[in-house]
Amino acid sequence: MIYDFLLKLTGSEIxxxxxxxxxxxxxxxxxxxxxxxxxxxxxxxxxxxxxGPMRVGYHGIFQTVADILKLMQKEDIVxxxxxxxxxxxxxxxxxxxxxxxxxxxxxSGAFIGSNIDLGLFxxxxxxxxxxxxxxxxxxxxxxxxxxxxxxxxxxQVISYEIPTILVIITIVMITGTLNLxxxxxxxxxxxxxxxxxxxxxxxxxxxxxxPFMIIGFxxxxxxxxxxxxxxxxxxxxxxxxxxxxxxTEYSGMKFAMFFLAEYANMFAVSAxxxxxFFGGYQSPFGYLGNSxxxxxxxxxxxxxxxxxKGIFFVLVQMWLRWTLPRLRVDQLMALCWxxxxxxxxxxxxxxxxxxxx
Amino acid sequence: MxxxxxxxxxxxxxxxxxxxxFKTGVPVEDFIVVNPFEIDKVCTFLRDTDSYQFNNLxxxxxVDDANGKKITGEQGEVKLEGRTFSLxxxxxxxxxxxxxxxxxxxxxxxxxxxxxxxxxRSADWHEREAFDMFGIKxxxxxxxxxxxxxxxxxxxxxxRKDYKNPEFYQGMKVPY
Amino acid sequence: MPVKTEEMILNMGPQHPSTHGVLxxxxxxxxxxxxxxxxxxxYLHRCFEKHAEAMTYPQxxxxxxxxxxLSSMYNEFGYVTAVEKLLGIEVPQRxxxxxxxxxxxxxxxxHLVAIGTYGADLGAFTPFLFAFRDREKILSLFEITCGAxxxxxxxxxxxxxxDLHPDFVRLAREFIPYFRPKIKEMNDLLSYNKIFVERTxxxxxxxxxxxxxxxVSGPNLRGSGLKWDLRRNDPYSVYDKFDFNIPVGEGRMGTxxxxxxxxFVRILEMExxxxxxxxxxxxxxxxxxxxxxxxxxxxxxxQVYARVENPRGELGYFIISxxxxxxxxxxxxxxxxxxxxxxxxxxxxxxxxxVIAILGSIDIVLGEIDR
Numbered sequence: 001m002i003y004d005f006l007l008k009l010t011g012s013e014i015x016x017x018x019x020x021x022x023x024x025x026x027x028x029x030x031x032x033x034x035x036x037x038x039x040x041x042x043x044x045x046x047x048x049x050x051x052g053p054m055r056v057g058y059h060g061i062f063q064t065v066a067d068i069l070k071l072m073q074k075e076d077i078v079x080x081x082x083x084x085x086x087x088x089x090x091x092x093x094x095x096x097x098x099x100x101x102x103x104x105x106x107x108s109g110a111f112i113g114s115n116i117d118l119g120l121f122x123x124x125x126x127x128x129x130x131x132x133x134x135x136x137x138x139x140x141x142x143x144x145x146x147x148x149x150x151x152x153x154x155x156q157v158i159s160y161e162i163p164t165i166l167v168i169i170t171i172v173m174i175t176g177t178l179n180l181x182x183x184x185x186x187x188x189x190x191x192x193x194x195x196x197x198x199x200x201x202x203x204x205x206x207x208x209x210x211p212f213m214i215i216g217f218x219x220x221x222x223x224x225x226x227x228x229x230x231x232x233x234x235x236x237x238x239x240x241x242x243x244x245x246x247x248t249e250y251s252g253m254k255f256a257m258f259f260l261a262e263y264a265n266m267f268a269v270s271a272x273x274x275x276x277f278f279g280g281y282q283s284p285f286g287y288l289g290n291s292x293x294x295x296x297x298x299x300x301x302x303x304x305x306x307x308x309k310g311i312f313f314v315l316v317q318m319w320l321r322w323t324l325p326r327l328r329v330d331q332l333m334a335l336c337w338x339x340x341x342x343x344x345x346x347x348x349x350x351x352x353x354x355x356x357x
Numbered sequence: 358m359x360x361x362x363x364x365x366x367x368x369x370x371x372x373x374x375x376x377x378x379f380k381t382g383v384p385v386e387d388f389i390v391v392n393p394f395e396i397d398k399v400c401t402f403l404r405d406t407d408s409y410q411f412n413n414l415x416x417x418x419x420v421d422d423a424n425g426k427k428i429t430g431e432q433g434e435v436k437l438e439g440r441t442f443s444l445x446x447x448x449x450x451x452x453x454x455x456x457x458x459x460x461x462x463x464x465x466x467x468x469x470x471x472x473x474x475x476x477x478r479s480a481d482w483h484e485r486e487a488f489d490m491f492g493i494k495x496x497x498x499x500x501x502x503x504x505x506x507x508x509x510x511x512x513x514x515x516x517r518k519d520y521k522n523p524e525f526y527q528g529m530k531v532p533y
Numbered sequence: 534m535p536v537k538t539e540e541m542i543l544n545m546g547p548q549h550p551s552t553h554g555v556l557x558x559x560x561x562x563x564x565x566x567x568x569x570x571x572x573x574x575x576y577l578h579r580c581f582e583k584h585a586e587a588m589t590y591p592q593x594x595x596x597x598x599x600x601x602x603l604s605s606m607y608n609e610f611g612y613v614t615a616v617e618k619l620l621g622i623e624v625p626q627r628x629x630x631x632x633x634x635x636x637x638x639x640x641x642x643x644h645l646v647a648i649g650t651y652g653a654d655l656g657a658f659t660p661f662l663f664a665f666r667d668r669e670k671i672l673s674l675f676e677i678t679c680g681a682x683x684x685x686x687x688x689x690x691x692x693x694x695x696d697l698h699p700d701f702v703r704l705a706r707e708f709i710p711y712f713r714p715k716i717k718e719m720n721d722l723l724s725y726n727k728i729f730v731e732r733t734x735x736x737x738x739x740x741x742x743x744x745x746x747x748x749v750s751g752p753n754l755r756g757s758g759l760k761w762d763l764r765r766n767d768p769y770s771v772y773d774k775f776d777f778n779i780p781v782g783e784g785r786m787g788t789x790x791x792x793x794x795x796x797f798v799r800i801l802e803m804e805x806x807x808x809x810x811x812x813x814x815x816x817x818x819x820x821x822x823x824x825x826x827x828x829x830x831x832x833x834x835x836q837v838y839a840r841v842e843n844p845r846g847e848l849g850y851f852i853i854s855x856x857x858x859x860x861x862x863x864x865x866x867x868x869x870x871x872x873x874x875x876x877x878x879x880x881x882x883x884x885x886x887x888v889i890a891i892l893g894s895i896d897i898v899l900g901e902i903d904r
Contacts, residue, residue: 234656325729416866419864478874504575
């Protein structure tokens with residue numbers, strides 16, 4: 001719909017597509033990263049009996065802006081023995097991977113970057129690019145710490161994709177679609193139509209679904225947490241062990257790219273969780289636009305709800321980060337292979353059986 | 358609990374010549390002087406015998422006795438003749454609650470002593486430190502390297518009383 | 534054809550976030566598994582022992598502060614105990630009590646740093662700041678006592694530099710009920726956290742025999758299940774007048790002598806220190822704290838080895854006097870120095886992440902190791 005509007009405005013398909021593809025970056029990710037970085041610092045500070053940044057602007061609200069200015073002015077250090085080409089490509093690739101995921105995320109009924117049928121599949125696949133970028137960064141830096149960080153990261157991200165995918169398959173079995181837009185539309189109405197409450201099905205089946213949906217939600221939330229390398233799974237960048245993991249050698253804007261990718265990723269996975277289990281952009285109580293009869297207001301409300309849900313899960317990620325210690329690499333693998341994957345499998349099987357009957 | 362004197366008499370009986378002297382009368386601590394090449398045997402005995410059970414080496418400390426006579430050589434270099442180094446071993450038995458102090462004396466030209474790091478592993482680093490600071494060589498020590506000073510410190514052993522700071526270390530000027 | 538594999542050498546430090554100072558650990562790795570650890574120390578070597586030979590006895594005290602900069606009070610306490618033994622002087626009771634109070638407050642402060650940084654090493658950053666918040670209160674108590682927050686120069690040979698501030702007793706009494714619930718808070722937040730227990734239980738097990746053989750002392754030795762505390766086993770000052778327990782590691786979460794036990798002994802010890810402070814405040818006698826300070830410290834020819842139970846273990850001073858105003862030899866038996874030598878033994882067969890857990894659990898201070 002935004003695309004149609006842009007097409008009408010510019011009269012060129014290429015220009016419209018181009019503008020549309022940049023929209024999430026400038027309208028959403030950059031402002032989100034600005035706010036989220038500040039939020040993280042403020043949230044952590046208040047959890048720890050501190051105030052956090054207080055100097056730049058009122059209660060430090062411009063701290064991130066100042067930080068970005070600082071990062072842009074920093075010297076871009078490339079170590080002598082690094083593999084220059086890979087070293088320079090890696091941050092771009094990491095950011096591309098996390099940004100590409102936004103293409104299929106439905107921000108509201110009126111705005112979805114690309115309404116492809118394989119939406120969920122696309123997101124899972126394209127986040128795989130991030131691993132390649134991380135490995136490149138770790139290898140090209142020619143530093144043992146970065147290499148260890150990259151190896152850990154690759155191992156971790158790849159193994160945690162399995163439970164994520166298993167849970168997604170569970171959902172697909174019920175809804176029969178990989179299209180995130182359709183998935184969100186299915187969960188329309190009120191919050192009891194959300195997948196976590198059994199989705200649009202009715203009667204006994206709906207009740208039977210609920211416990212398994214909750215299990216699925218917990219699994220997918222834990223594994224996405226691991227995929228974006230947040231505590232307690234921040235082993236690849238464990239600052240007390242590996243200095244800062246795969247991006248130890250990066251500085252200036254290249255470091256900022258990794259940083260931006262991390263925050264973009266945080267929102268992306270939260271958005272997936274919200275879209276799959278919590279009704280996506282659907283409001284839990286019905287729309288103000290409907291009751292007032294202003295139809296153009298609905299997409300704005302939807303955008304609000306989507307952002308709200310996404311940021312809520314981001315906040316939970318922050319909350320976990322500032323509470324929990326970090327797992328060890330073998331414990332992390334054990335958690336994935338010994339607990340999450342078997343449980344996800346059993347969950348998949350049971351949900352399949354329920355669907356059949 | 359045995360006093361140091363009792364321990365001395367018993368050790369004298371057992372080891373004879375290698376137990377040299379019992380020092381008493383100096384304030385606070387009495388100690389037994391032992392032959393530097395027999396110290397490991399004495400220590401093994403003290404650790405493993407039921408009536409001693411000295412299972413803990415509290416401290417091992419090197420000392421430059423600064424005794425010796427100053428002799429000026431032909432090129433004007435100053436040498437100390439007859440100087441000695443000492444090592445003090447403070448042992449403790451945690452089960453019997455008794456303590457004893459052993460000491461060894463070594464000639465200044467070639468200070469050598471048997472290592473006790475096989476007996477108490479805590480001696481390992483203490484001995485490395487004594488080597489680092491005084492240049493005392495521990496025979497049979499598994500890994501006798503400098504520990505606190507840089508590995509390539511060539512200006513000698515800093516806690517010796519006649520130690521002089523070098524002018525330069527790795528091209529850097531040392532005295533400020 | 535068999536694949537050729539090689540062991541990797543990883544230098545951890547001298548500049549590394551979790552080496553607690555400038556320590557370099559040379560790790561021999563096979564993948565992530567540790568085959569050996571070689572600590573390289575001396576980056577903070579400040580020639581304390583050489584300096585001490587050029588100072589008069591009282592002048593050494595400020596240098597002693599800088600050895601273990603997290604427990605300066607106790608370093609002074611140990612040093613003056615040794616010199617007073619050499620001089621053969623009795624100090625007034627009030628001085629002894631104040632020394633004990635300061636020493637125990639310092640123990641709590643030092644343990645808080647140990648616990649807090651341990652949490653930070655394992656990725657939990659919040660306990661670190663909670664611990665530092667409470668440590669601030671203790672440092673404020675020190676500040677009103679002697680004006681300094683870290684390096685005090687408060688305990689002098691034969692006495693103290695000042696008497697207590699008139700408000701000190703009241704503030705110290707207020708601190709105790711404030712701090713008790715914070716220990717519980719720390720337990721809820723960190724000690725019993727599932728992930729924390731997973732990371733520390735059954736990691737870096739130090740059997741008591743090995744611990745004794747290596748000369749490990751203090752909370753690390755007690756973590757191995759041995760009830761050995763110099764305050765009880767070889768009492769100095771007025772410690773025989775207080776009623777307190779000696780907590781030991783019991784293997785509650787895993788094996789006796791693992792990282793969790795060493796950590797938890799410190800938590801329990803803070804509680805015991807509070808008990809001692811409470812009793813000492815109740816019994817605090819009146820008197821002049823400077824009356825016994827000798828005008829001129831000139832011990833007779835002789836030597837002494839005196840030791841105290843520092844927050845990190847047995848802190849010993851071996852002092853030889855040649856009858857002049859300068860010590861002839863001062864050797865410090867630093868507890869962390871000995872504890873660090875056991876690293877290789879503890880780490881073998883564990884993973885890189887465990888090195889951090891083990892290093893944090895033995896709680897070293899590089900200032901004391903390198904002297």
